[in-house]
Each structure stands twice: as C-alpha cells, then as structure tokens.
Amino acid sequence: MRILLVEDDKMIGESVLDLLRAEHYAVDWVRDGAMADTALCTQDYDLVLLDLGLPRRDGMDVLRTMRARRQRTPVLIATARDGVAARIEGLDAGADDYVLKPYDLDELLARIRALLRRAAGRAEPVYEHMGVSIDPATREASVNGQPVQLSAREWAVLEPLLARPGMVLSRAQLEEKLYGWKDEISSNAVEVYIHGLRRKLGSGLIRNIRGVGYMVPKDPS
Amino acid sequence: MSRPVDGSVDGVRRYSLRARLLWFLLAAIAAAAAVQAFIAYRAARAEADAIFDYHMQQMALSLRARFPLSIVPGVADELGDAEGFDFLVQIWTLDGTRIFRTAGPQLPQRAVLGFSQERVDGHSYRTYAMQGGVVVIQIAQDMAVRRRMAGAMALRTLAPVALMAPVLMLLVWAVVGVSLAPVARAQRQLAQRQPEDLGEISEAGLPDEVRPLVHELNLLFGRVRAAFEAQQSFVADAAHELRSPLAALRLQVQGLQRAGDEATRGRMLERLVGGIDRASRLVDQLLVLARQQAGASARVVGQGPDRARGPGPWQPLALAVLVRQVVGEAAAAAQARGIDLGVVHADELEVQGDAQALAILVRNLVDNAIKYTPQGGRVDVELRRLASSPAAAAGGAARLLVQDSGPGIPATELERVRDRFYRIPGSEVEGSGLGLAIVDAIAQAHGARLVLRASSTLGGLCAQVDFPLHAGEAAGGDRSP
Numbered sequence: 105m106r107i108l109l110v111e112d113d114k115m116i117g118e119s120v121l122d123l124l125r126a127e128h129y130a131v132d133w134v135r136d137g138a139m140a141d142t143a144l145c146t147q148d149y150d151l152v153l154l155d156l157g158l159p160r161r162d163g164m165d166v167l168r169t170m171r172a173r174r175q176r177t178p179v180l181i182a183t184a185r186d187g188v189a190a191r192i193e194g195l196d197a198g199a200d201d202y203v204l205k206p207y208d209l210d211e212l213l214a215r216i217r218a219l220l221r222r223a224a225g226r227a228e229p230v231y232e233h234m235g236v237s238i239d240p241a242t243r244e245a246s247v248n249g250q251p252v253q254l255s256a257r258e259w260a261v262l263e264p265l266l267a268r269p270g271m272v273l274s275r276a277q278l279e280e281k282l283y284g285w286k287d288e289i290s291s292n293a294v295e296v297y298i299h300g301l302r303r304k305l306g307s308g309l310i311r312n313i314r315g316v317g318y319m320v321p322k323d324p325s
Numbered sequence: 326m327s328r329p330v331d332g333s334v335d336g337v338r339r340y341s342l343r344a345r346l347l348w349f350l351l352a353a354i355a356a357a358a359a360v361q362a363f364i365a366y367r368a369a370r371a372e373a374d375a376i377f378d379y380h381m382q383q384m385a386l387s388l389r390a391r392f393p394l395s396i397v398p399g400v401a402d403e404l405g406d407a408e409g410f411d412f413l414v415q416i417w418t419l420d421g422t423r424i425f426r427t428a429g430p431q432l433p434q435r436a437v438l439g440f441s442q443e444r445v446d447g448h449s450y451r452t453y454a455m456q457g458g459v460v461v462i463q464i465a466q467d468m469a470v471r472r473r474m475a476g477a478m479a480l481r482t483l484a485p486v487a488l489m490a491p492v493l494m495l496l497v498w499a500v501v502g503v504s505l506a507p508v509a510r511a512q513r514q515l516a517q518r519q520p521e522d523l524g525e526i527s528e529a530g531l532p533d534e535v536r537p538l539v540h541e542l543n544l545l546f547g548r549v550r551a552a553f554e555a556q557q558s559f560v561a562d563a564a565h566e567l568r569s570p571l572a573a574l575r576l577q578v579q580g581l582q583r584a585g586d587e588a589t590r591g592r593m594l595e596r597l598v599g600g601i602d603r604a605s606r607l608v609d610q611l612l613v614l615a616r617q618q619a620g621a622s623a624r625v626v627g628q629g630p631d632r633a634r635g636p637g638p639w640q641p642l643a644l645a646v647l648v649r650q651v652v653g654e655a656a657a658a659a660q661a662r663g664i665d666l667g668v669v670h671a672d673e674l675e676v677q678g679d680a681q682a683l684a685i686l687v688r689n690l691v692d693n694a695i696k697y698t699p700q701g702g703r704v705d706v707e708l709r710r711l712a713s714s715p716a717a718a719a720g721g722a723a724r725l726l727v728q729d730s731g732p733g734i735p736a737t738e739l740e741r742v743r744d745r746f747y748r749i750p751g752s753e754v755e756g757s758g759l760g761l762a763i764v765d766a767i768a769q770a771h772g773a774r775l776v777l778r779a780s781s782t783l784g785g786l787c788a789q790v791d792f793p794l795h796a797g798e799a800a801g802g803d804r805s806p
Contacts, residue, residue, distance in 0.1 A: 113569050113572075113573060114755060115570075115573035115576075115577070115596070115599065115600055115603065116569060116572050116573045116576060118596070119573060119576035119577050119579075119580050119596065120576060122580055123576065123579065123580055123583065126583060159748075159749075184565050184568035184569060184572070185565075205568045205569065205571070205572035206568060206571040206572035206573075206574070206575045206576075207572065207575075208575070208579075209575075209576060209579040210579075
C-alpha cells in the first residue's frame with residue numbers, strides 16, 4: 105500500500121517515514137502543501153497522511169483541491185490543531201479521520217488500516233478469500249487454516265489484490281505499492297513476488313490477465 | 326470601592342464621601358439653626374422687654390391723666406381684681422400717702438423715678454415710676470411673668486427654624502444621595518465583575534469629578550485586557566508549538582522500541598537526543614520571551630525609570646565589549662560553516678540595560694545570520710554612535726547592525742518574521758520561529774527599535790537595532806577616538 109506523508113516537521117517526518125516503512129508501506133514524504141498537491145496529481149496513493157499547518161499551501165487547501173479533483177483517496181489528518189471547529193472543518197472538507205499530535209503510533213497505524221479497509225469496501229478486519237486469509241493488523245497469513253510466512257514485498261503485492269477481488273491491477277500499479285520514490289526498482293520484481301505467492305498460496309489464487317495485469321478472481325472457478 | 330477591597334483595607338483609614346458630606350452638611354445646618362435660634366431668642370426677649378416697658382410707661386401716663394382731677398383715697402383693689410392683670414400699680418401722693426394699689430404682692434413704698442429693678446420675696450420686679458402733678462405713679466411687673474411671655478414670643482419666632490432644619494436635612498440627604506448615585510452605580514458595576522471581565526464601565530451620567538477617574542480606570546482596563554489577551558494567545562501558541570516537539574519525541578521513542586538491530590537502535594537514540602535538545606531549546610526560548618515581554622509590559626504600564634524594568638537589573642553596559650564577546654562565542658559555529666564572521670566597527674559606548682538580555686539579543690541576531698547564510702558567506706557586525714538627530718533621543722543613539730550575505734527575507738515577510746512562531750514558508754533551516762520575536766521583545770524593553778531590511782552591502786538581511794543614548798551616558802561613555 106502506498107502512502108503519501110505530508111509533514112513539514114523534519115523530526116516527525118523522518119520518524120513516521122521510518123515507522124511506516126517498517127510496517128511495509130511504500131511511503132513518499134513531502135514537506136509542503138504545494139509539493140503534496142503535485143504528488144497527488146502525479147501518483148496514485150492508497151492513503152494520505154496530512155498535516156494541516158504547512159508552508160506554501162495549507163493542508164486544508166490541499167485537501168479541498170484534491171476532493172475538487174474527485175480524488176477519493178482516504179485522507180487522515182494528523183495535526184496539532186485541536187479545536188473542535190478545526191476538526192469539524194477538516195472532516196467536512198473531505199477528510200476521513202483526524203488524529204491529534206502528539207499521537208500514538210499504534211493508534212495511527214490502526215486508523216490507517218481501518219481507512220484502507222473501508223476504502224476497499226469492507227468492514228471485516230481480516231481479508232478472507234478462497235481459503236486464503238490475511239490479517240493486516242497482525243501481518244499473519246494462512247491457507248486453509250495453515251499459517252504461511254510471507255515476505256514484506258510479497259505481502260505488499262498480495263494485500264491490494266486480495267482487498268478487492270475481481271479488480272485487475274497492472275504491473276505498474278503493483279510496483280507503486282511496493283516502492284517509494286527513492287527505492288530502486290528491478291524490472292521483473294512483481295513477477296518474482298507473484299511467483300513466490302503462487303508457490304506459497306496455491307497457483308489458483310492470483311490470475312494473470314495477459315497484457316493487462318493481475319487479479320484475484322471474485323468467484324472461484 | 327468594591328466590596329472585596331473594602332474588606333482588605335480594614336485598619337487603613339478610610340471614609341465615605343457620602344457620609345462625610347452628610348455629616349458636615351447636617352452639622353452645619355444644626356449649628357446654623359442653633360445660632361439662629363439663640364439670636365432670635367435674644368432678640369425676642371429684648372423686643373418683649375421694650376414692648377412691656379413701653380406698656381408700663383403708657384399705663385403710667387394714662388393714670389397720670391386721671392389723677393390730678395379726682396383723688397379718691399382708699400379705692401384699692403379695683404384694678405387688681407381683673408383677672409390676668411399682670412401689672413402692679415401703686416399711687417402715692419407727694420407726701421407719701423398711698424392712695425391706690427392693686428392686689429398682689431406689696432412693693433416697698435419708695436420709688437425711683439423712671440425704670441428700675443426691685444426684689445421682693447425672692448421675686449424680681451421691673452418698675453416704672455413717674456410723677457404726675459400731686460401723685461407718684463408706680464407700675465411694676467413680675468419679671469418671671471415677663472420672661473414667660475417673652476419666652477413664648479421668642480419660641481414662636483423659633484418655630485419655623487426648628488421645623489425647617491429637619492426638612493433641610495432631609496433635603497440635603499436626598500440631594501447628596503442622588504448626586505452620588507452614579508458613583509454608587511459604577512461601584513456596583515465593579516463589584517459584580519468577574520475577574521476576567523475587563524470591559525469598560527459606562528462613563529455616561531457621571532459627574533465631572535468622577536469621570537476622569539473612571540476614564541483612567543477604563544484605560545487601565547484596556548491595557549490590562551490587551552496584556553491579558555497577549556498572554557492568552559502566547560500560552561495558546563506556546564502549547565501548540567510544544568506539540569510538534571512532543572509528537573516527534575513520542576514517535577522517536579516508539580521508533581526506538583521497535584528498532585530491531587543495534588545500528589537502527591543507535592540511529593534512533595541519536596534522533597531521540599536531537600528531539601529532546603529541540604524541545605529544551607524551545608522551552609528555553611519561550612521562557613526568555615515570556616520574561617522579556619513581562620519586562621516590556623511592566624514598562625508600558627508605567628513604572629518609574631528607577632524601578633526594575635525587566636527581569637535583570639539595569640546597569641550601564643559597554644555594548645562594544647558585549648558585542649565582541651558574543652561574536653567570539655559564535656566564531657566556532659561560523660567557521661564550521663565556512664562563514665566569515667567579524668566585527669567591522671565598534672564605537673565604545675554605554676547603554677543602560679540588562680546585560681543578560683542584551684547578550685541574548687546580539688546572540689540571536691548573529692546566530693540567525695550564521696544559520697541562514699550559505700557556506701562561504703559573510704556576516705558583518707557593526708556598532709556605531711549616531712549623532713543626535715530629531716528621531717533619536719537627546720543624547721543620540723547607538724546603532725547595532727548585523728548584516729549577512731544570505732538569501733535575506735522577502736519584503737512581504739519582513740514584518741511578519743518578528744511574530745512569534747512565524748517561520749518563512751519553505752524555510753529549510755530548523756528553528757522555533759522565536760528568535761526575532763525575542764530580539765524584538767528585548768529591544769522594546771530597552772526602548773530600542775528593531776528594523777529589518779535588505780542589506781545594501783552584503784545583499785542578505787540587515788538587522789538594525791537603535792538604542793537611545795541619554796545625554797549623560799553619551800558624555801560618560803564617550804571614549805571613542
């Protein structure tokens with residue numbers, strides 16, 4: 105899952121960046137509103153972690169512009185603006201959730217998972233499909249009740265596919281979920297991880313749509 | 326005047342204007358009434374005396390008109406029987422034979438012609454005797470009777486005074502009450518006030534004697550309100566600004582908890598120390614700013630020049646020495662960044678001020694210049710005496726200039742950068758946004774002015790602080806060649 109981190113404070117930014125990467129999210133970090141806007145125009149994100157007090161362009165402005173573009177990406181505001189009015193304004197402007205600094209990292213991660221889950225159109229915390237179940241909170245996967253060890257990269261490829269069965273994701277889209285801006289991408293990385301996943305979970309789960317991409321079928325057939 | 330104040334000034338001499346007015350006015354009325362009554366009584370008595378004397382004289386005259394014609398000895402008690410007749414009449418012939426007398430006490434049979442006093446049986450009598458042809462006629466009147474009648478007359482003249490005095494007192498009481506009602510209203514308004522209510526008291530309907538007082542009070546309320554609001558917004562800002570370092574600390578600690586290997590742990594620890602340093606720096610700067618602003622507002626509220634004007638004691642300071650010392654301290658940081666830092670010129674002069682605060686002022690300006698100037702840049706510090714000009718104080722001014730070759734501050738931001746916590750958008754340099762706010766506060770507390778503009782010589786920012794020099798200080802500190 106790819107997250108855009110918008111945070112002007114250097115110390116907070118580098119800590120959150122490290123911690124989110126440790127949770128296997130692909131994270132891009134921008135430090136002002138204008139750059140956030142540019143990033144949102146050029147890249148597809150699964151979630152935006154947005155600070156409000158930003159140089160060059162206020163976070164609220166970034167949020168409104170983004171919603172005006174009909175971008176439906178979940179937005180989690182993380183700010184020091186604690187007034188009830190500020191929270192209401194943020195949520196009404198199109199934010200999906202609001203946390204106050206200083207926040208607890210575990211809570212932040214749980215809220216991120218909840219937003220990603222909702223964005224995938226589901227309420228249940230564990231993804232289960234065709235005998236394969238994954239729990240994003242605990243990072244545990246199992247096939248027919250048997251636990252399976254997945255690498256971080258395999259997880260990053262499997263989660264978006266399993267989140268929305270029936271939806272085809274291109275190789276480029278899957279690569280985006282894997283890497284932040286500064287990461288090196290090897291040309292056949294996605295194929296390598298798909299291969300590993302098929303080996304561990306069974307070959308029927310992930311289908312290759314030639315020339316288009318990969319999908320987890322909606323109905324097993 | 327408010328109730329709580331009343332309670333706290335027990336033991337201090339206090340008085341009520343209203344009570345004092347009432348007491349003095351009522352006492353004056355009472356005294357005036359008493360004096361008037363006394364004079365009226367005396368006058369009534371004297372008048373009564375004159376009238377009775379006149380009566381006695383007239384009576385004697387009317388008797389004399391009768392007696393030479395018919396002397397009828399032995400006819401006595403004729404007149405004396407008449408009830409309520411207060412006069413005693415005796416008539417003698419020239420040879421001393423009494424031929425007439427009224428009933429009642431017997432007066433001695435001798436007569437001094439004209440008016441005189443007689444005492445008989447403990448009573449005092451006023452007598453009038455006159456010779457008329459062959460008889461001597463004496464009319465006498467008991468003084469007690471006369472006094473009684475005179476007293477009654479006097480009392481009748483006193484009645485209006487006695488009646489009017491209480492009426493006058495009531496009137497005075499009412500007038501004083503009505504006149505002081507606006508004061509009482511202002512007092513009630515103040516007494517009912519909540520501590521945070523610093524709104525104005527209505528000046529409408531107040532008498533000229535009290536309006537200036539209430540007006541000054543309202544001005545004071547205004548100043549206190551401004552200071553209070555500044556303090557509140559400062560606290561709010563400070564709390565808000567403390568959130569970021571705290572959020573960073575929390576994340577850094579959680580990062581440390583999750584660190585798997587030694588290398589990561591070391592990196593996280595380093596970050597945590599950095600975070601703690603940053604939070605402490607911010608707290609330090611907040612304290613400095615709060616102290617300086619308290620000093621500045623204490624000055625504004627109008628302490629005398631001799632009172633403590635800031636947190637530190639004021640003393641004459643050799644500013645050049647202080648500037649060289651601060652620049653010396655900053656030299657290492659400048660060298661580390663390859664910046665040419667130096668004092669171009671320093672006039673020896675003395676300013677009045679708090680040594681610690683002024684050192685912070687110079688240090689903040691120099692540190693700022695070093696921070697924002699790129700590698701290989703230049704920072705010049707300059708201290709000059711300005712001759713007295715219309716703008717400066719009588720003794721001239723001292724001008725401190727800190728110029729750098731950095732990117733400077735855009736004209737649109739020049740005024741805002743001195744707001745606390747304001748940081749220029751997109752600024753890459755780490756900072757709390759308090760440095761220039763502190764400089765500004767210290768300058769204000771010292772009656773100096775901070776001006777920011779583009780440096781004409783180095784192209785970056787030029788920070789200029791003009792300190793007023795008083796005439797005496799200029800002469801005393803004049804050691805420049």
